[in-house]
Amino acid sequence: MTAATGEEPSPIVVIEEVDGGVVRVIRFNRPEARNAFNLALYEAVTDAINDAADEVGCHVVVLIGTGSSFSAGQDLKEMAALVTGEASPEAAKGFRGLLDAMQSFEKPLLAAVNGVGVGLGFTLLPHCDLVFMADDARLRVPFAELGVPPEAASSYMFPKTLGWQRAALLLFTGAWMTAPEAVDANLALAHFPGESLLAETLTVARTIAAMPLDALMASKRLLLATRNPEVTAARDREDAGFAKLLGSAANLAALDRFGTKSGP
Amino acid sequence: MTAATGEEPSPIVVIEEVDGGVVRVIRFNRPEARNAFNLALYEAVTDAINDAADEVGCHVVVLIGTGSSFSAGQDLKEMAALVTGEASPEAAKGFRGLLDAMQSFEKPLLAAVNGVGVGLGFTLLPHCDLVFMADDARLRVPFAELGVPPEAASSYMFPKTLGWQRAALLLFTGAWMTAPEAVDANLALAHFPGESLLAETLTVARTIAAMPLDALMASKRLLLATRNPEVTAARDREDAGFAKLLGSAANLAALDRFGTKSGP
């Protein structure tokens, strides 16, 4: 889709301004790795969100991915490198920085889930205000089979958003959730054919962007205030659990099985 | 509907006792202003709720409106008068007093939404225990376009009741929610043809009223305890945000646009 013929390497995140910039689209652009989050992608998305927060002309942000995936989540090669100590200490910071940016983003944040979302490609969605999905998009969290606990506050956000039962099913089994199921479960507002997904999302984004920024930000700030303390607490608990289980026998076996040996 | 032929002015709130008073209907009766809340209506409804709380023979209360509106919400002429300083300091107390009364009302509280609910005509519904709507009733909150933040703890109650996505959509865009959508979103239990709405609501009210008052009040008290601290915290945050944005450029422009110039 991108950079197929050009000489310049395609940037890992593509920013598109809509209607003079009142709506900003942030596109995960690492399709060769199904938009998995490596350190470079974490940092580029984080910067893009923080820039949109600072830009007074920008009222609304839309997240989307290039290609057939929304995001494959945490890059498992980088997870394996964390286990072996080959990863730089920066690696885990990328993940935390992105979540911090989302948690403190005080403007409406939309997601257009263009395709498969796995792990963080799923767990970042409840941090968005409005989620729209392609008809054939689907989502899952393989934490249990990877031998690690939930992340990105999903231990709090999943039961809160999907209800305890669906949250438990997804977290315990790693089952796929389809777009209609996501709408039924209040994770997404609607699903559309893939070719009209972005246009439909932008229609809503424009309606929102027409509102006074101060009022939008006041609303978003008040909404965030109702959950941010619990989101932060859940992240802290999850991080502690992750530190315990990363590199456990089950985790090592899973990383092997997923074919993610890192290093030379 | 009321006071059409009488000489006496129709009271701004009409109280009806059902079955000897075990069910009490409190009717917003300012149809000429679509039951918008001015100071007089705030105080009359607050008094009616507090009286029902004190009356040992009353087990259940039903709120309804006269005419084609449930309530148009905060009277915008009074909001404009708050901006210019023409309003008495009592004006804002009316709003707070009503919410205090609803938050501390320890008996089952039902709403029969007979028609349009806007602003507080929508945001007071999640404070009711059971909501029934007329088939053609519909609801919206125009806070963003008015340049003000959410109120009546809706920044907490909307995501809690409707889910984050629908709450964000309604708060950011001011979109209408229809009766079937409200039932689907767990804001209302059922909708009925307008002409049978009150009768259907009273059927449920009577079933509840047949229960021992002590047990009903114990249940309601326990339910309120699970959310009142967060409702109060949300109201405090909202009030602070409202104080900042009332009279802002966007708010003044909106009040002008809505044709609500106050004063002579």
Next chain:
Amino acid sequence: MTAATGEEPSPIVVIEEVDGGVVRVIRFNRPEARNAFNLALYEAVTDAINDAADEVGCHVVVLIGTGSSFSAGQDLKEMAALVTGEASPEAAKGFRGLLDAMQSFEKPLLAAVNGVGVGLGFTLLPHCDLVFMADDARLRVPFAELGVPPEAASSYMFPKTLGWQRAALLLFTGAWMTAPEAVDANLALAHFPGESLLAETLTVARTIAAMPLDALMASKRLLLATRNPEVTAARDREDAGFAKLLGSAANLAALDRFGTKSGP
């Protein structure tokens, strides 16, 4: 169904191990009293849950009842004996011990609701992670008509799980909830013909049991951490309310009406 012809009395709880014990089925086995919880059943179920927690080979637990009832809830004869002082001080401990065990059970807990669930036979379900129901199973809580407040943290779990409106309706009226309604209300994940209920539940249980125990327990622990403080607070408030209303005029009249005179 049980112990009809044998000489040995059938145990009040039957434990079945599935797939070498990775799944453990705990069966309430007091069908002659519709699996109502008397002290013996409380203690046997509590012990069975605690044993499953301790057994490293057990990954998943399933609760089910023998006969046409899941559980009729608190044994009303024992409640009546509490009122008259004929009950041992142990009686109330049985109830608390079971809830403590469920609240601290850090493995996936499933329920197969084979038939009618009343009172605690309903209120223990939101403490389970995944609930499956027989097509004709149905649930209700008769607290109001018994003149007592909600129990088992249902004043918190019902609004959280079912939404405020449905919670209020069930708690105030004691209305029945059918299996399809329970699925619609996010209390249960699915319903099946009674004859396949256990098999369907075990299919899900086996999928979960295939996951590494450490990761399952980390997930469950993180999920519990998001609600256990509020569950405990709700139970404390409910216990205080129960102490006030047990033996009240309405409660005594109801116990009489239910034909539960205790004693010889």
